[in-house]
Amino acid sequence: xxxxxxxxxxxxxxxxxxxxxxxxxxxxxxxxxxxxxxxxxxxxxxxxxxxxxxxxxxxxxxxxxxxxxxxxxxxxxxxxxxxxxxxxxxxxxxxxxxxxxxxxxxxxxxxxxxxxxxxxxxxxxxxxxxxxxxxxxxxxxxxxxxxxxxxxxxxxxxxxxxxxxxxxxxxxxxxxxxxxxxxxxxxxxxxxxxxxxxxxxxxxxxxxxxxxxxxxxxxxxxxxxxxxxxxxxxxxxxxxxxxxxxxxxxxxxxxxxxxxxxxxxxxxxxxxxxxxxxxxxxxxxxxxxxxxxxxxxxxxxxxxxxxxxxxxxxxxxxx
Amino acid sequence: xxxxxxxxxxxxxxxxxxxxxxxxxxxxxxxxxxxxxxxxxxxxxxxxxxxxxxxxxxxxxxxxxxxxxxxxxxxxxxxxxxxxxxxxxxxxxxxxxxxxxxxxxxxxxxxxxxxxxxxxxxxxxxxxxxxxxxxxxxxxxxxxxxxxxxxxxxxxxxxxxxxxxxxxxxxxxxxxxxxxxxxxxxxxxxxxxxxxxxxxxxxxxxxxxxxxxxxxxxxxxxxxxxxxxxxxxxxxxxxxxxxxxxxxxxxxxxxxxxxxxxxxxxxxxxxxxxxxxxxxxxxxxxxxxxxxxxxxxxxxxxxxxxxxxxxxxxxxxxx
DNA sequence: TTGTAAGCGTTATCAG
DNA sequence: CTGATAACGCTTACAA
Numbered sequence: 001x002x003x004x005x006x007x008x009x010x011x012x013x014x015x016x017x018x019x020x021x022x023x024x025x026x027x028x029x030x031x032x033x034x035x036x037x038x039x040x041x042x043x044x045x046x047x048x049x050x051x052x053x054x055x056x057x058x059x060x061x062x063x064x065x066x067x068x069x070x071x072x073x074x075x076x077x078x079x080x081x082x083x084x085x086x087x088x089x090x091x092x093x094x095x096x097x098x099x100x101x102x103x104x105x106x107x108x109x110x111x112x113x114x115x116x117x118x119x120x121x122x123x124x125x126x127x128x129x130x131x132x133x134x135x136x137x138x139x140x141x142x143x144x145x146x147x148x149x150x151x152x153x154x155x156x157x158x159x160x161x162x163x164x165x166x167x168x169x170x171x172x173x174x175x176x177x178x179x180x181x182x183x184x185x186x187x188x189x190x191x192x193x194x195x196x197x198x199x200x201x202x203x204x205x206x207x208x209x210x211x212x213x214x215x216x217x218x219x220x221x222x223x224x225x226x227x228x229x230x231x232x233x234x235x236x237x238x239x240x241x242x243x244x245x246x247x248x249x250x251x252x253x254x255x256x257x258x259x260x261x262x263x264x265x266x267x268x269x270x271x272x273x274x275x276x277x278x279x280x281x282x283x284x285x286x287x288x289x290x291x292x293x294x295x296x297x298x299x300x301x302x303x304x305x306x307x308x309x310x311x312x313x314x315x316x317x318x319x
Numbered sequence: 320x321x322x323x324x325x326x327x328x329x330x331x332x333x334x335x336x337x338x339x340x341x342x343x344x345x346x347x348x349x350x351x352x353x354x355x356x357x358x359x360x361x362x363x364x365x366x367x368x369x370x371x372x373x374x375x376x377x378x379x380x381x382x383x384x385x386x387x388x389x390x391x392x393x394x395x396x397x398x399x400x401x402x403x404x405x406x407x408x409x410x411x412x413x414x415x416x417x418x419x420x421x422x423x424x425x426x427x428x429x430x431x432x433x434x435x436x437x438x439x440x441x442x443x444x445x446x447x448x449x450x451x452x453x454x455x456x457x458x459x460x461x462x463x464x465x466x467x468x469x470x471x472x473x474x475x476x477x478x479x480x481x482x483x484x485x486x487x488x489x490x491x492x493x494x495x496x497x498x499x500x501x502x503x504x505x506x507x508x509x510x511x512x513x514x515x516x517x518x519x520x521x522x523x524x525x526x527x528x529x530x531x532x533x534x535x536x537x538x539x540x541x542x543x544x545x546x547x548x549x550x551x552x553x554x555x556x557x558x559x560x561x562x563x564x565x566x567x568x569x570x571x572x573x574x575x576x577x578x579x580x581x582x583x584x585x586x587x588x589x590x591x592x593x594x595x596x597x598x599x600x601x602x603x604x605x606x607x608x609x610x611x612x613x614x615x616x617x618x619x620x621x622x623x624x625x626x627x628x629x630x631x632x633x634x635x636x637x638x
Numbered sequence: 639t640t641g642t643a644a645g646c647g648t649t650a651t652c653a654g
Numbered sequence: 655c656t657g658a659t660a661a662c663g664c665t666t667a668c669a670a
Contacts, residue, residue, distance in 0.1 A: 002452060004647055015657045020649065028655065045448050050428040051370040051379075052647035055662045060370075062429065064413075083416055092425045094383075095414040097402055106411045109369040110381065110429070129364050133321060214533075215562075219590060243534075247566055271538060323663060334641045339665065349639065371663035374646045 003046045012040050023048075054111050063292065064107035065095045066117040068124065072212060074239045074281075075118060077264040078139070081285035082116065089293050100124045108134055114292045119149060121184050131302050135295040137288055141184045147302035148295070150287050150309060154185055154261070157277045157311035158192040161235045161259040162200065164275060164313065168257055170233030172203040176221070176245055177237025177261075179208040186212070189237055189261065205231070209241045217244025236260040239267070239276075246270065263314065273318045279309045322365045331359050342367075373430050382611070383426035384414045385436040387443065391531060393558045393600075394437060396583040397458070400604035401435065408612050419443045427453055433611045438468060440503050450621050454614040456607055460503045467614070467624035469606050473504055473580070476596045476630035477511040480554045480578040481519065483594060483632060487576055489552030491522040495540070495564055496556025496580075498527040505531070508556055508580065524550070528560045536563025555579040558586070558595075565589065582633065592637045598628045 005023075009016035014033065022029045022037040023046075029037075054060045063086055067079060079095065086093045091113065096103035100117060104126050107115055112134070117124055119140030126136060131147050142151040158175075165173050175193045178186040190206060197204035207230075210220030217240065225248055232255060236242040239262040249256065249272075260267065263278030291307060294300070324342075328335035333352065341348045341356040342365075348356075373379045382405055386398060398414065405412045410432065415422035419436060423445050426434055431453070436443055438459030445455060450466050461470040477494075484492050494512045497505040509525060516523035526549075529539030536559065544567055551574060555561040558581040568575065568591075579586065582597030610626060613619070 002647095006647080016647090017649085017658075018656055020647095021656090024649090030655065033655085045451075047424070047427050047452065049374070049430060049647050051373040051430050052662090053649075054370040055368070055374060055647080055664090056649045058662085060429070062425075079416060087417070093415070093417070095416065096412070097398060097414065098406070098412070105366070106381075108366050110379070110413075111368060111370050132364075133366065215585070215588060219588070222590065266534070269534060269538070271541065325663080335663090336642075336665080337640055339663095340640090343665090347639070352639085368663050371646090372665075374648090374663080375665045377646080 002049070003044045004049070005046075008037060008041050008044060008046060011044065012037055058111070060111050060113055061090060062092045062094055062110070062112045063114045063116060064103065064110075064112045065093055066100050066103045066107075066115060066124070067095055067097055068100060068103075069118070069120065072238075072240055073214075073243075073266065074262045074264050077266070078118075078281045078284055081281045082288060085282075085285045085289040089289055091293070100126060101130070104130045104134075104136075114296050116288055116292060119143075119145075121182050135292060135300070136302055137292040137295070139284060139288055141188055142306045142308075143184060144304070146304055148291055148305040148307060150284060150291070151306045152185075152279050152284065152309050153311060154188040155192040157261055158189050158235065159196050160277050160311065160313050161261075161275075162193065162196050162202070164259055165233035165235070165257060166200060166202055168233065170202075170231065170257070172205065172231045173197060173233045173235060174205050174207055174231045175235045175237070176207045176209050176217070176241060177235075178210075178212050178241075179206055181212075183212075186237060193235065209237060209244065212238060212240060214240045214244040214247075217241045218247045221245055221248055230256070232256045234258045238262050239264060242270075242274070246272070259313075261311075263311065267314075267316045270316065271318070274316050275313060276316065277313045278311045284309060321368070322360075322363045323368070324365075327356060327360050327363060327365060330363065331356050377430070379430050379432055380409060381411045381413055381429070381431045383422065383429075383431045383434045384412055385419050385422045385426075385434060385443070386414055386416055387419060387422075388437070388439065391557075391559055392533075392562075392585065393581045393583050396585070397437075397600045397603060400600045401607060404601075404604045404608040408608055410608075410612070419445060420449070423449045423453075423455075433615045435607055435611060438462075438464075440501055454611060454619070455621055456611040456614070458603060458607055460507055461625045461627075462503060463623070465623055466621040467610055467626060469603060469610070469628060470625045471504075471598050471603065471628050472630060473507040474511040476580055477508050477554065478515050479596050479630065479632050480580075480594075481512065481515050481521070483578055484552035484554070484576060485519060485521060487552065489521075489550065489576070491524065491550045492516060492552045492554060493524050493526055493550045494554045494556070495526045495528050495536070495560060496554075497529075497531050497560075498525055502531075505556060512554065528556060528563065531557060531559060533559045533563040533566075536560045537566045538563075540564055540567055549575070551575050553577045557581050558583060561589075561593070565591070578632075580630075582630065586633075586635045589635065590637070593635050594632060595635065596632045597630045603628060 005016040114135040119138040136147040138149040209217040242260040259275040433454040438457040455466040457468040528536040561579040578594040
């Protein structure tokens, strides 16, 4: 079996509690013994047993990320950033693509220190049974939740988009997004467009993307274009939707203005100039990690709390 | 703190070992006591402590998946299938998108039962230090590795693709794939096309996709098409590459035959008829899980072993 | 059928 | 500075 503290202790002729201290660089051990012990540990390929550690210290230095919809590019970027931010904060990130309750339960059993959920509405809500026992933070749109959520102001984003298009002189705005869904983020975007355009007294049209993925959009928009035509001012509900729409717009490049929701670096590699409005993934990641680790380290109980993040508009030149 | 076996024992007026047994449905406990204990455990929201369990049993019933390149659709599908297969086999899957050695080391510390690596060549090779201590299985292309690898015969796939196009009467074959790479899978595909086409005395051309993602392909092929034109028989190196190529082929649908590598259900939703050649994700997943769990459960040492999987050709009608 | 007790690999407290 | 030792929550002989 694996090498334990005891094995090292025997090899070094010291007690295993000394080994424990030495490996943690405790000031209670001479430099000389420390060196000897560390060398031996390295040589014997000692791997600490997290189960034993966590049993006594109640810490695993591991955070679980719940990410059921693993196939959207924008979220991929966010996950990568969260991994990076957690690492910097001294935590390891373990992802589950299983259903949220299963994943969270297992994270609890594994005695992870905290949980991050990519919230998508009801489906991803964690029960009290779980959230009473482990610090949780969600990323999504503000809704009634007994744990904190990072709230990206999709409404704010949409308003900025509309304002920009008005300023550019467009008479009608086409919003392309997922229209038939229970995902609050999508609902907020759609409804904001509706309300705000009415308020600003500008014509608008809601065009269904048929889903959130590039492929769904590509197909749905293809059908749409058989009988209709897109106006010049276009707002796309997400990066993936934008990609699906762009599929059909190659030759129209300069005639239209596209404002896309999301804020990820991939926009920079798009073959036409484009505006995007969103909160940069790094910033979301940082915020998630900051709040979660604070709650862990001060072992604060989960409670309803909304952390607001405001999208900004960016222009990406033609590549 | 969390509820423990002891807490339940006290509430029920029994010893905690009885509780332990009852919750595992041991035949050594009366049905009546079992019922009482189980009800109490439920009521008190007992969550077993995996650290304690794993400390004594040396089992965590958790498998780590190492998946550094989280952004390719074909792999997403495989990951989902692996999760499903592991679940069925009684294991929980925890994913790391961190670098392979970091991820594997942490999996070891967490005393996971095994590790699956999506192998991509040197970068994803795990050192002996790790593989000597935990069952590992890789998914990729056969190469010298001290642990088992599921080997998908990319060469076989390419040969079938070429045969099909020859049979269909094409005089020249265009292979579109990542040409400049160290990823063995891509190299094998490219080189097989080269050799096999020469052998069959048919003209061929290697067209660079500029990467493995849809976006890279889309852009590179756009440039390509400014000066060149694609022949009628096309082989694409992957699903994502296919999507990037299709971007430019909308109106040519019926005139060309495309054979794409990979075998995932997404091909079914493509807007033109297409052939795909590959091993279905379910089958790869099943094979990975079968071999890994066998090695875990018989605690067999890792050793060089290549498990061959042969791609099959499939036709997907126009959607 | 139930209870007792040893032990899994650590950390942390307290004596030496 | 170093070494015993209790404790973490659980499983599993073995004893009652």
